[in-house]
Amino acid sequence: HRISADPIRRRSMSSPPAKRARDGSYVPPVEDNCIRFVVQRPKEVTFAGMRSPEKMIAGFPWTLSACHRIDPEQGKCFGVFLRCEMAKSSAIWFCNTTFELRIVNQTNPARDVKREMSYRFSCTSSGGYGTPNWVEFSKVMDPAEGYFKDEVLVVEARITVESDHGSAFRSRFNIDFDNPSEISDMILKIEEKQVYVSKQFLAAQSSYFRSLFFRDFKESRESIITLEDVKWEAFTALLKVLYRTAQLSDMNVESIISLADRFDIKTIVDEVELFLMSNEKVAPEKKLRIADEYRLMTLKGSAVDHYDVLHKIDYLVQSVEFPLLSKELTDVLFKKYVKLTKELAAKKNGTA
Structure with a gap:
């Protein structure tokens, strides 16, 4: 593929304006230099902690840990640590970093708990850096304080890399799938357009393409293979995520999981599940339907847990996603609705 370097831009910690969700709660924006971790079931946070999915910022992979x-x-x-996961791809590296840790107040942004720190992450430093004894656990778990809402806590880090070493390992690339190159050896024809790919690379990622390219099928002996019922734009978006030149987003996640499931690209399916579990922009009812449709069991359990009060289930039933859910899942939700109704009646009668 034709490859051109895309210089890495250093980001400041300035923030766009805050937004409000439909229910009036605070929805903080997620900038390119911000990693957000939605901590599911924070009551179960241990000494070892829970860790977020990775996010690339300024060319480095980052995670947040809650403990x-x-x-x-x-x-x-309650404590929060920022970790640089660069050791997975480079033996010699460092980055001098300024970052702001934040516990998001989900009802009042003015009450976010913040701390700005500086640290030199490097190949010689182990673990993360942060605030082990930051805020009393009872405070962040008190719903009246506004940090704990809908069974989750939200923590963030806004990161600025001041200087670094090891950038050769982190160059971002733009890959041109529209033209042949020395490493492309197959043409996929999609919507009358030609997409130039590497058979070896796709076969290593997908059992579908492994069979298509290397088993004793008629197509395996052809240099151009037509893929039916595939959108060119969606497929090239999938390739960019697969080649690590683009990231999942709330805009492309559904088309990508659809193709990843169809072509049996398990690494992307797993990435989609992690992305949806930590992403607040995707509506809960949509997460539930995607988890149900594509058998994402961890996400499915988390999505079902979201419906812990009657009005949430009522909202789900009125949504466009509800008719698309499987009978098995709607039965689970119905039983949950009945249980919540009985519990509410018992409380009103003073017998709970």
Whole structure:
């Protein structure tokens, strides 16, 4: 493929304006230099902690960890650590970084808990850097405080890399699938357009393409193969995510999971599941339907747990996604609705 380097831009920590969700709650924006971790079931956070999916910022892969520590004076505390996962791809590297850790207040942005820090992440430093005994656990878990809402906590880090070493390992590339190159050896014809790909690369990622290219099929002996019922734009978007030149987004995630499932690209299916579990822009009812349709069991469990009060299930039933759910899942939701109704009636009668 034709490849051209795309210089990595350093990002500042400035933020676009905050937005409000339909229910009036605060929805903080996610900038390119911000990694957000939606901590599911924070009551289960352990000393070892829970870790977010990776996000590339300024050419480095980052994760956030949420954990608890016992402070002699404050007792059980909630902590957050930022980690640079560069060791997976480079033996010699460092980055001097300024970052702002934040516990998001989901009802009032003015009450976000913030701390700005500087640290030199490198191949000689182990673990992450952050705030082990930051806030009393009881405070962040108190719904009245606004941090714990809908069974989740939200933590963020806004990252600026001031200087670094090891950029040769992190160059971003633009790949041109419209033209042949020395490493393309197959043409896929999609919507009358030609897409130049590597058979070896696609076969390594997909059992579908492995069979198509290397089994004893008529197509395996051809230099041009037509893919039917595929949109060119969606397929090239899938290739860019597969080649790590683009990221999943709330705009492309559904078309990509559809193709990844069809062509049996398990790495992308797993990435989509992690992305949806930590993404707030995708509506809960849409997450539930995608998890149900594509058998994403971890996401499905998390999505079902979201419906823990009657009005959420009522909203789901009125949504366009509900008729698309499987009977098995609607039965689970119906039983949950009945249980919640009985619990509410018992509370009203003073017998709970």
